[in-house]
Amino acid sequence: xxxxxxxxxxxxxxxxxxxxxxxxxxxxxxxxxxxxxxxxxxxxxxxxxxxxxxxxxxxxxxxxxxxxxxxxxxxxxxxxxxxxxxxxxxxxxxxxxxxxxxxxxxxxxxxxxxxxxxxxxxxxxxxxxxxxxxxxxxxxxxxxxxx
Numbered sequence: 001x002x003x004x005x006x007x008x009x010x011x012x013x014x015x016x017x018x019x020x021x022x023x024x025x026x027x028x029x030x031x032x033x034x035x036x037x038x039x040x041x042x043x044x045x046x047x048x049x050x051x052x053x054x055x056x057x058x059x060x061x062x063x064x065x066x067x068x069x070x071x072x073x074x075x076x077x078x079x080x081x082x083x084x085x086x087x088x089x090x091x092x093x094x095x096x097x098x099x100x101x102x103x104x105x106x107x108x109x110x111x112x113x114x115x116x117x118x119x120x121x122x123x124x125x126x127x128x129x130x131x132x133x134x135x136x137x138x139x140x141x142x143x144x145x146x147x
Contacts, residue, residue, distance in 0.1 A: 005108045006051040009058050012105025013040050016065055019097040026090045031147040035139040039131040055112035056121050060129035062106035064136075069099045 017040040024033030039061055047054035072095050074080035076087065087095075116124075138144065 003051055003112075005112050006049075006054060008108040009051075009054055009105050009112060010044060010048065012101040012108070013044055013058055013061070015101040016040060016062070016098055016105070019094040019101065020065075023091050023094050026088055026094075029145075029147060032139045032144050035144055036135055038135045039128055042131070043128060051112040052116045053124055055109040056116065056124035057128040058105060059109045060125050061132050062102040062109065064129070064132045065098050066102040066106070069095045069102070 017037045020033045020037050021030070024030035027033075039057075043054065043057040043061065047057055068083065071080060071083035072087065075083045075085075076092070
């Protein structure tokens with residue numbers, strides 16, 4: 001049975017992924033958002049029951065999406081133009097869900113990964129950070145950008 005912190009991290013990853021899928025449905029860009037959650041989809045089954053690995057795979061995913069949410073809110077507040085666009089009420093609500101999942105999951109991830117060797121921690125973190133950035137970049141390219 002999974003430790004309670006591991007369950008929180010898994011639940012936070014699932015919540016984050018579902019929020020992104022809702023955004024995809026509402027915005028008509030479901031394929032794009034499916035591509036964006038590939039690292040989440042990979043991390044859950046790969047590391048379920050292996051809390052230390054899960055922690056360092058999940059942490060960059062939570063950090064990435066928290067940054068994206070922050071950029072969206074900076075745009076909505078008129079502070080930045082980086083994440084510009086039109087956001088529906090549902091999409092804005094999903095940014096709140098994404099931020100909550102990312103914050104809670106990120107905090108719990110920090111407590112899970114301590115037994116790992118430093119090199120393994122860094123490798124796992126960097127691997128999933130690269131996967132997340134690469135999936136985002138791919139999702140923004142044609143033919144996926146508007147689908």
